[in-house]
Amino acid sequence: MVDIISIEKPGQHEFKIDFNSIQKIVFDLNCSGVRLDITSKQKITNSNLSVKLEVNHYQPDTHSKIIVKNVLKASRLELIGKISLPPGVVGSTTDFRCDSLLTDLGSAVKTVPAMNIGENKVKASHGVAVAQFNQEHVFYLMSRGLSKKQAENLLVRSFLR
Amino acid sequence: MSVKEQARIVGAEELSRLIGISQRVVKKISLAKGEPDWLLRFRLEALGFFSKMPLPDWGADLSRLTLSRIVSYLKTTPGSVRAWDQVPKSIRTTFERLGVPEAERKFLAGVGAQFESESVYQRLNEDLVNQGVTFCSLDEAVKLYPQVVKDYLGTIVSSSDNKFAALNSALWSGGSFVYVPDDVEVELPVQAYFRINSKNFGQFERTLIIAEPRARVHYIEGCTAPTYSEQSIHAAVVEVVAKESSKIRYTTIQNWSNNVYNLVTKRALAQKGSTVEWIDGNIGSMVTMKYPCVILAGKGARADILSLAVAGQGQEQDAGAKVIHLAPNTSANIVSKSISRDGGIATYRGLVKVEKEALGSKVSVNCDALLLDNYSKANTWPDIQVKNNRTSLAHEATVGQIDSDKIFYLMSRGISEIEAISLIVNGFIDDFSKELPMEYAVELNRLIQLEMEGSVG
Structure with missing residues (x-):
């Protein structure tokens, strides 16, 4: 199943997507002045997911910002991101963030934030981070009387905020 | 005839140039070098892998690469x-x-x-x-x-x-x-x-x-x-x-x-x-x-x-x-x-x-x-x-x-546009060049400068 979303009107466009329910999603930015914000924050439990996310900038002055946050528990996630800025899309910008929190040893994450850039008057960046619970944070919360589980739940909530 | 004797015979005629990729070429190289048997077998096995494997279907464009007429050995x-x-x-x-x-x-x-x-x-x-x-x-x-x-x-x-x-x-x-x-x-x-x-x-x-x-x-x-x-x-x-x-x-x-x-x-x-x-x-x-x-x-x-x-x-x-x-x-x-x-x-x-x-x-x-x-x-x-x-x-x-501001700043200090660009580029690659021995770092900076000449930012 592939969702193709074509954006034809300038201005702010916000999308919230959940990796638990999609396999491939494509955003085509067909109009100058588009600001696309994609946020995807999810807990993934007991699943094996493979997601493709594509953003194609087809016009100058198009902007995309993608924030992905995953909390994995007994799960595997493969995320292939593909962002293209072909020649001519002057003044466009893109930023792709993908942070994953692995809560147990059985989880694994594979991220490929690919970019194809053929225009120099653009700004493009991506960042990927993979981490586990900060043991000092867990310890601090537990010293305040929270159980380990409560402490971890609180940290998951703050991570997904 | 043992491999060593064969090698002596081939070695005598002094191998200098071989063309193409084939078992014959591999054997000639190995014999001329007087290699042990295991190495010749290693080479021949690898040749088998080479002929079976396809070109990579990812990465750079290799479609114009022709290997058939290449000089594969030259002494x-x-x-x-x-x-x-x-x-x-x-x-x-x-x-x-x-x-x-x-x-x-x-x-x-x-x-x-x-x-x-x-x-x-x-x-x-x-x-x-x-x-x-x-x-x-x-x-x-x-x-x-x-x-x-x-x-x-x-x-x-x-x-x-x-x-x-x-x-x-x-x-x-x-x-x-x-x-x-x-x-x-x-x-x-x-x-x-x-x-x-x-x-x-x-x-x-x-x-x-x-x-x-x-x-x-x-x-x-x-x-x-x-x-x-x-x-x-x-x-x-x-x-x-x-x-x-x-x-x-x-x-x-x-x-x-x-x-x-x-x-x-x-x-x-x-x-x-x-x-x-x-x-x-x-x-x-x-x-x-x-x-x-x-x-x-x-x-x-x-x-x-x-x-x-x-x-x-x-x-x-x-x-x-x-x-x-x-x-x-x-x-x-x-x-x-x-x-x-x-x-x-x-x-x-x-x-x-x-x-x-x-x-x-x-x-x-x-x-x-x-x-x-x-x-x-x-x-x-x-x-x-x-x-x-x-x-x-x-x-x-x-x-x-x-950043055009950076070029403008350097130019306002009396540096030409090309010099400004190569200065910024040298700064960009500094993480790399500082790890080279001094002599190479100097050479690299000069090389980059030459490469940049004529390119407009």
């Missing part, structure tokens, strides 16, 4: 010598122009020079020889230390790894063999210089570096070729073994001419507590596909990979880095810089794989790309896989152009 001198004045004059002049003998006098512990298929010069400081360090061509090592070569050859990069590793395994000639015994520290770098001088030529250099426990060595590789309209290919395989607590640094300054396909497989095995550093500069060649790899197999092993790619007109630099974490508490640091101009294509293709057993690993990846005009391309393809929850990983990448 220009009777053998390798230990003094420059014994090197034939025409070849000596080439290396003198490249400044190799001068660099050797000034700041190198040892130098090897390869011209076409064979090594023409090899020398190492007396002190190091006495400490048991070996630096020679791999061909020589097969004769002097057959068991060591047999134990390690093809163990890090197997001949079925990829099509060009198979090709190299079948046809290899020359390359370096570096062996550093326990606790020996080689303070000054050793350098190997590779030169392709004829057209339509295939250079299949094979390098094996072994550092025993607590040894240290810095190996530098330089590559050049004159420009012809016909393509040449440099398909090298480099295998590095870093044993417990050793440290190996491998620096490459690749400046092939724009008719060379540079398809190289480089891989290191890092054992407990060791450090492997790849400093990989790709400035020349028409097409480069090279992803220096470190397998962190022992606890606490460390990988440092610094890569620079400069893609100009008609060039495609498909470079990157691979790190595979197999053991706990291993760490990796990857920094990649690329510059694309005049229609060049620079790609960062990286792999970071943290296996389940590699608890407590740390990874940091940074790749920055600079696009100097709007018809060049920069691509990134970082593949990041983490399979345990005791790892911290951060990856950052940016692509952009030179």
Whole structure:
């Protein structure tokens, strides 16, 4: 199943997507002045997911910002991101963030934030981070009387905020 | 007739030039070199892999690569010598122009020079020889230390790894063999210089570096070729073994001419507590596909990979880095810089794989790309896989152009536009050039400056 979303009107466009329910999603930015914000924050439990996310900038002055946050528990996630800025899309910008929190040893994450850039008057960046619970944070919360589980739940909530 | 007798007969007629890739060519090379049976079998097996494997369906464009008529072996001198004045004059002049003998006098512990298929010069400081360090061509090592070569050859990069590793395994000639015994520290770098001088030529250099426990060595590789309209290919395989607590640094300054396909497989095995550093500069060649790899197999092993790619007109630099974490508490640091101009294509293709057993690993990846005009391309393809929850990983990448404010500022101080651009570019690659020995850093900055001339920001 592939969702193709074509954006034809300038201005702010916000999308919230959940990796638990999609396999491939494509955003085509067909109009100058588009600001696309994609946020995807999810807990993934007991699943094996493979997601493709594509953003194609087809016009100058198009902007995309993608924030992905995953909390994995007994799960595997493969995320292939593909962002293209072909020649001519002057003044466009893109930023792709993908942070994953692995809560147990059985989880694994594979991220490929690919970019194809053929225009120099653009700004493009991506960042990927993979981490586990900060043991000092867990310890601090537990010293305040929270159980380990409560402490971890609180940290998951703050991570997904 | 035994293989050795056959070799004597073929050797007598003095092999100098072979064309194409076939069993006959492989056998001729092996016999002329007087190789043991196991090595001939190794070559023939690799040839089998080569003919079965397809060209990679990813990465740089290899559709115009023709291997059928390539000169696969070319010998220009009777053998390798230990003094420059014994090197034939025409070849000596080439290396003198490249400044190799001068660099050797000034700041190198040892130098090897390869011209076409064979090594023409090899020398190492007396002190190091006495400490048991070996630096020679791999061909020589097969004769002097057959068991060591047999134990390690093809163990890090197997001949079925990829099509060009198979090709190299079948046809290899020359390359370096570096062996550093326990606790020996080689303070000054050793350098190997590779030169392709004829057209339509295939250079299949094979390098094996072994550092025993607590040894240290810095190996530098330089590559050049004159420009012809016909393509040449440099398909090298480099295998590095870093044993417990050793440290190996491998620096490459690749400046092939724009008719060379540079398809190289480089891989290191890092054992407990060791450090492997790849400093990989790709400035020349028409097409480069090279992803220096470190397998962190022992606890606490460390990988440092610094890569620079400069893609100009008609060039495609498909470079990157691979790190595979197999053991706990291993760490990796990857920094990649690329510059694309005049229609060049620079790609960062990286792999970071943290296996389940590699608890407590740390990874940091940074790749920055600079696009100097709007018809060049920069691509990134970082593949990041983490399979345990005791790892911290951060990856950052940016692509952009030179900030026009910075150019304006420098120009307001009386610097011309081109000077300003090359100053900013030199600043951009500073992370890379500061890791080079002084003389090379100066040379690199000058080279970049020359490359930038005529390119408008």
